[in-house]
Amino acid sequence: MELQKYILKTCKDSKIASSVISYADTNQKNQALKNIIKIFDKEADFLISENQRDLIVSKKKGLSDALIDRLKVDKNTIKSMIQSIKEIIDLPDPIGSIDGMKYLPSGIKLGKMTTPLGVVGIIYESRPNVTSDASSLCIKSGNAVLLRGGSEAIHSNKAILFCIQEGLKQADLDQNIVQLITTTNRDAVGEMLKMSKYIDIIIPRGGKGLIQRINRNSTIPVIKHLDGICHLYVDDNYDKQMALKIADNAKTRRYGVCNALETLLVHQNIATDFLPDIYKIYKAKNVQMRGCKQTLSMLDIKKATNEDWVTEYLAAIISIKIVKNIDEAIWHINKYGSHHTDSIITNSYQKSNDFLRKVDSSSVMVNASTAFADGFEYGLGAEIGISTDKLHVRGPVGLKGLTCQKYIVLGEGQIRS
């Protein structure tokens, strides 16, 4: 009951604060962000020492090195948090722009004005920089934000929050524009997901388990992606060197990212030409290959099971399948993929068009590496997540994904007959 009251009050405060930030003009929002940069800079030692407290507890608990690494805040982390905010300051204010204003037959003038969503809920694990990045994006887009970080990062998150709220205060803005749920009660997320009256959208950041759990229990719309099972289809009408270079880059640039390649689809006509060469490249980088039956007759690799086609390895593993033609490739991608990012290598005008039209993914590419599917590469500035859902926003989500539009009507006394 205490927990419910606490969450309800926090949500109500966020809702009230959301009006304040939604009415703020560009200068005021940028001023708050500039203040935060100054305070991060001034309070660097405090941020690092608070983070130390989290690190000590986490090491005692025996958390993995990877997790500890993600949790760590040092001078470089703070520098990159500041760099992110600088970039967000430089982005144009997304709020209040009016699109498509036109006169209608009745004489009224109709357009669409961009507005904030209201209150954005972010549920995330480990990385304390999310506290700063997500808050800055929400401030710039006129939204209040309600943060729920992992318990392992509680002191770090509280310290970062202190700086952000101080920055808001110095810009004469309500500190509740950015709030953090600090209770150690593990039911807090469950309560938060019931607050559809106060929270407009939930963005989970973390492992697949966390995101699935949130999606299943939320009464609030969720912007998310669960998997990044990305494909590269190498067509028979192709530039071999380009195909090798892109298949290499998309798989081996970084293994743990959602836009990394997981399945390579190869046209049967060029399989004997292409596969031995990509095999050498992957072999040299210790990438484990798993092939369909036909592939096995050409390469000395492990057999792929049906499970492989639906697995995001996030590791130095790739599955390989030989397909009859582009239709089978598209069918495979739409059936087994995760609608994240898929690319074709082809010299054919017709096939490039076909692939672009028929592949049902948030990013569809021709002759480019899937690694480009990223808010920064797409010119969106900072990224609050990637959506593989179709509604509201699809693909990398930047400032614009945190806004919506309303119709505005300018009349001169018109009534409807």
Place this chain on the structure above:
Amino acid sequence: MELQKYILKTCKDSKIASSVISYADTNQKNQALKNIIKIFDKEADFLISENQRDLIVSKKKGLSDALIDRLKVDKNTIKSMIQSIKEIIDLPDPIGSIDGMKYLPSGIKLGKMTTPLGVVGIIYESRPNVTSDASSLCIKSGNAVLLRGGSEAIHSNKAILFCIQEGLKQADLDQNIVQLITTTNRDAVGEMLKMSKYIDIIIPRGGKGLIQRINRNSTIPVIKHLDGICHLYVDDNYDKQMALKIADNAKTRRYGVCNALETLLVHQNIATDFLPDIYKIYKAKNVQMRGCKQTLSMLDIKKATNEDWVTEYLAAIISIKIVKNIDEAIWHINKYGSHHTDSIITNSYQKSNDFLRKVDSSSVMVNASTAFADGFEYGLGAEIGISTDKLHVRGPVGLKGLTCQKYIVLGEGQIRS
């Protein structure tokens, strides 16, 4: 178990059919729609006689005259169904258009292509014309549609479905692009709402109870509006004749529609000037008025309770409140309204801007009647519903609301460093 199997199979068939319609070109989609017009025309007697069967049962069951009226299909209904389809044929194809194509620093070219959503689920009551309107909008926007109409209209809906599927067949398109769930089992809707793997969006059409039930139980995103509690705020800097004309039109044009006025907010400075005249107009039309305490000192009307500010009357009733200034008006609208449509009467440039920016509704108007909030008036063509949600689509929903976008990347062999 039988029901589950039936719904699952139907959903799977819709998913398969959604590829077919999403790949269809504009001519093929328009041809299907033209065929349907011809078949409606040819089968008019069949449609009317099947509808008679529904009418007989409904009369026996003692359904209200209003419901029976909405259920009825006659020559005029068929004519207006045909007229709707003609308008949809004339609308541009929303699918495949590419926006904002540009070169990025890496050399890749990035744009956004419009695509269908996939499978649209429509759950509706009574009106058999929804079967035709919704199907036509989905066909044109490249979506498959799964319909669940009310049991009272089952024969009418089946007859209309027969014509639509025949029209699809004659255009060499999969008949499953439009399907109707025909079982009399009342759990069918519940099963349908679990099929988030196959259905991309649910659009409920009907009473508030139906929509609330669907929204609560759906694992699939819902496009909806529950209430249309629309406000008109009459500012003190105003054109009295305009205010009277619009307050009259917005309330009395039609009482049962969602964009009708429910609450009139009046600036205290002009209350004695304005209220007696609008009182006369409403009185003459038998509109029952309910006023705040201050209003009661000027007009001989019923007292409004707190309940009145959150009630959509859908009837010849209006609530009236005197406010101190525009800030109180905006506060009242955002607190008690339903975020549907709200309008201000003012001559002030500053106040018009303030109202447009701060009122958090799907349509915000200056010096115009709320009655204009409508897909047809907004130039969207036919309307599949109105959304008061903020995500994906807000306001009247036409063809464009049934689409989404995907990023497309055109490269020349680029890899990411």
